[in-house]
Amino acid sequence: MRPSGRAPDQMRAITIETGYSAHAEGSCLIGFGDTRVLVTASLEERLPPWLRGKGKGWVTAEYGMLPRATHTRGNREAAKGKQSGRTQEIQRLIGRSLRTVVDMDVLGERQFTLDCDVLQADGGTRTAAISGAWVALRLAVDKLLADGKLTADPIKSQVAAVSAGIHEGTPVLDLDYIEDSNAHADANFVLIGDGKIAEVQATAEGATFDEEELLRLLRLARIGCTDIFAAQRKATGR
């Protein structure tokens, strides 16, 4: 039995509130249960120096967590003067995941920055962030298409992410904080709309795992992403 009473292959409630931010080109407040992440997509004509003049675009991401998003207050990274290794790892993952589904030639010389800020954390903040980032980017690109600034769609597919792990010997989907703290293995999967894999990060915590367990976690992730893909389509009218 999971602490939350969920079935092993059951996601938490997925909520997506689009247009949360009045200023951003695209935005949403995504929830995986009690985890809530505010994602904004910001369009900039400016590109990173190494990409200029090549006719291609770029998608990047930044991640942050409000100091009291967690059970006990954490230090504010701006006050400490640097982003933690964990923060950098996550924002690199988000950017990489989104770039997997964007055709940079079609996007042309513009950049989207996806800001993912965790308002409340209960496990799975990075997977909610990736899943919400697709929604924010989709809405921002739809606006460019509607305005005639883009004539072809640079987004090739959906992308979503979910965690799975082995909790008290059982593979379970979408770990919340309590499960995450006790899991013997913890994996994050980034999948795209056609079922292919963009990223696997599976880590032993306490006990190592074997190939069979890895595959079982991957299959749980497929189930979860199917739900997330549906929620993304509903939220964006796609």
Add this chain to the structure above:
Amino acid sequence: MRPSGRAPDQMRAITIETGYSAHAEGSCLIGFGDTRVLVTASLEERLPPWLRGKGKGWVTAEYGMLPRATHTRGNREAAKGKQSGRTQEIQRLIGRSLRTVVDMDVLGERQFTLDCDVLQADGGTRTAAISGAWVALRLAVDKLLADGKLTADPIKSQVAAVSAGIHEGTPVLDLDYIEDSNAHADANFVLIGDGKIAEVQATAEGATFDEEELLRLLRLARIGCTDIFAAQRKATGR
């Protein structure tokens, strides 16, 4: 005529949603029109070194703005590696304002940190933050009182803040972003429940001002704070 159609002495809609954060001892999402600030009050038994062993408590504040809270995306302070002078000025003001109404001897050896994070900005983020911080602190202290951890109430009064400025020659209350960008003088007032003043910060922008104008701005601030005090009482059941 104000760009928003408001009367000169009219506040924007004040909204206060308490309990926004599941983990914090006290929290609210406060809105002054389109300005939205999430405030959490976090209790820590740890005190700043210079206060230890004196039987007194402390209240401090931190302030941040999400990169896309504004019309164009700003840099993330955590990524830049330092807080701007503006951020530090504001968080010092918030902490100072709240300390004005707290009896540190009654609070005893504990510290509250008030995190004020701007989710969306449309002028007046520091005044909304101060006004919301009182609500978050009030709720957190009520919890300590209810739990019997405090037997007397360390909060002596309400505290609220509002801006006023001279826009196209007319003194107006609670400037939004458009007014703020064009005001010839811009003032922030922090008032306490009995009508006394905790802080005045009045700055000429373009044109200087005289004593009469300063007094007219102060009187507008009294009108605004009366509204905010009422909203605070309603939100906290006081």
Add this chain to the structure above:
Amino acid sequence: MRPSGRAPDQMRAITIETGYSAHAEGSCLIGFGDTRVLVTASLEERLPPWLRGKGKGWVTAEYGMLPRATHTRGNREAAKGKQSGRTQEIQRLIGRSLRTVVDMDVLGERQFTLDCDVLQADGGTRTAAISGAWVALRLAVDKLLADGKLTADPIKSQVAAVSAGIHEGTPVLDLDYIEDSNAHADANFVLIGDGKIAEVQATAEGATFDEEELLRLLRLARIGCTDIFAAQRKATGR
């Protein structure tokens, strides 16, 4: 009775030694009693990026305090690797105050940086800095006028600053360190030559204050600035 024996509306001795620095375009060592601030005005043809090509100039300020300017040695900000919030607040105030009296169109595409370094501190370092910065800038601009590099005078008025506060129940002018440490309210006023107000920063310390008290502090500030304006004119031969 004030600790220094001064009357409530009495300034400390104002001393201004011009040309203190051989290299700067304009400079002075200003003293308000035992508070001594060395101010230099440095001319640069380079402008901040957002101002380039607009035919306008800029005035900015930096503030520092020598580690042993104070009763007990403070940390050197260069060694700590960052400027404190207090330092940033003060240097922003100095720059803003001086810009109030400069016509940027007449100044043209050049920038003055006002470096205000406190050699000895006894209260009122920011007000002495603002008052001395006007002298250094006035001297530097006079040199440009004398050299024919400017044909019209960009300085529209004098600007000076002074503190006032409520000490043991009495409003007093130009607080020294002992008074500042014990004042129940502490205000800094920046006034310009025609009597108008450029900035008011009034803060409750311990006890709050009311409108009447604010006005009494403002009136003390007018008395103090009259003295400073006279000293500035004498020092610059205006």
Add this chain to the structure above:
Amino acid sequence: MRPSGRAPDQMRAITIETGYSAHAEGSCLIGFGDTRVLVTASLEERLPPWLRGKGKGWVTAEYGMLPRATHTRGNREAAKGKQSGRTQEIQRLIGRSLRTVVDMDVLGERQFTLDCDVLQADGGTRTAAISGAWVALRLAVDKLLADGKLTADPIKSQVAAVSAGIHEGTPVLDLDYIEDSNAHADANFVLIGDGKIAEVQATAEGATFDEEELLRLLRLARIGCTDIFAAQRKATGR
């Protein structure tokens, strides 16, 4: 055909020179082809604060790359004043991997820091670092055992890491720099001596991959780790 002429399941030459550093408790210079990493294991009695007094030990890692380890000179992180996200990601991975095979209760209240410095880079620096770190740690622990400072062996198993990726449609083992730059998918596997998995990090680059491809990469990794385990045993006399 691979650029290097290797078979798809062929490792580069594995070289391990133990005792490279005269001062460290354990050390080796490990080579995977032209990739060379100097690893030292340093024993400290001091523990991270959150572990003190619990009777347990800790293993952590730091990673660096000499500026000219690469084809074109990179910036020195010490001179830039911060470690890149990539560096932090890698050093977190190394520490996590080694902790998988260490019994912290048996180790007792002491910490090993594994410094992995890349002298020359040709792909696979993180996998060589993990594989070499085990050797350095093994030697350092053997010294504690020989000196009687430990009576039981805290190292439960070998741990090694290797990359595999899809290069021009073919899954290949242990990518060198040229292959790494062109791979469509790139994975790092950390395996332990009994065949179990400690970590999988598989990332799509350009094209996504499917479950079958993931498994083929994992099987290549098993082949590679078998070679590395043998080289580790030979180097440490185990």
Add this chain to the structure above:
Amino acid sequence: MRPSGRAPDQMRAITIETGYSAHAEGSCLIGFGDTRVLVTASLEERLPPWLRGKGKGWVTAEYGMLPRATHTRGNREAAKGKQSGRTQEIQRLIGRSLRTVVDMDVLGERQFTLDCDVLQADGGTRTAAISGAWVALRLAVDKLLADGKLTADPIKSQVAAVSAGIHEGTPVLDLDYIEDSNAHADANFVLIGDGKIAEVQATAEGATFDEEELLRLLRLARIGCTDIFAAQRKATGR
């Protein structure tokens, strides 16, 4: 002929104004011609961690230069967020030089920090700083002796420093800025009262030098230090 008209072995005017700072235990404003350095000696009961509990004292130094001490304005190190290599080199030299003449056992468990801040620079700021630091320290120690906090004198000797260099083929003493910019070799000597050498730093600039030239520079330095020693004694009444 030297640009200043001085003879090759002639110092600039040495001026020492003691008691410049009201708060410091010892202080002076030292001038070597137009070079002016404010030095304060601050007593702290706190020692660096590695010295605690050994019955010994410590002397350390910090060095800074006001942004407009120089011909063109330099960046403020506090604003840049770090001290330059040059600054660190100089402050390490000052501390080392002063420690040469202090008996740390006699000083006992207390630390003096010598802050040397350059108000105006015209070459030789580090040598003036060292020479002035001795005066500030002497005065501070005399105060401890007078107060009975020290019963024996921990200062064993005078220490002074001066530059010498080869300018247009001629060895000259105490280079000013113009000479320093054109010298083919530039040396700083720290000498103690009995004629012994505490430090030599001789650097070729453009042309290298030989043993004979090094000795001629050293002999010039002896002449200069004799003058400085006399000025130090006069300033401190020794």
Add this chain to the structure above:
Amino acid sequence: MRPSGRAPDQMRAITIETGYSAHAEGSCLIGFGDTRVLVTASLEERLPPWLRGKGKGWVTAEYGMLPRATHTRGNREAAKGKQSGRTQEIQRLIGRSLRTVVDMDVLGERQFTLDCDVLQADGGTRTAAISGAWVALRLAVDKLLADGKLTADPIKSQVAAVSAGIHEGTPVLDLDYIEDSNAHADANFVLIGDGKIAEVQATAEGATFDEEELLRLLRLARIGCTDIFAAQRKATGR
């Protein structure tokens, strides 16, 4: 008797392994006894801003020490976020020393960066670094000459460095760590091929020294540099 059994004027074994790094334009691993420094010379077409467009080149250096190069592990400077004063002092010395023997007009608009990383430390790391940097630079320049990118040789002379100090009353050459820790005076000499001096840095530690001792140390340094010059010529085939 020296702890190592060496005669007072005897160098440790000098070893130079050229071509240690596959990527760098020139490189060597230089050893002075147990001190080992890896030096790479990297060619960049980019120049520092203040040198651009003047037809001249530049030579600069960076220095680092692996955390466990020393007896006890030191902090990693990249992790601390800044280079120590010692590191900066040394890298400035290395760059200055090499520039003494390079004709920047002949070099033309290109820069060499000499990275000197200490793999193992046993005293004399800066002198080994300078001596090795000449080898790496010589090899890199020879390559430019061989490739016809330079038609004249910009290197005017050899440059080498060695330490000498007074250990237990005796002047000795090339101090190792044990001697360095106990020396009463410690000097580093940078000499060029024709016997002239590029730099002298002589520091009293505990006891001061006199002119005669300084000269004896210089003469020892001449002996040492003769050996190093021979090893440099052998390593580079000059």
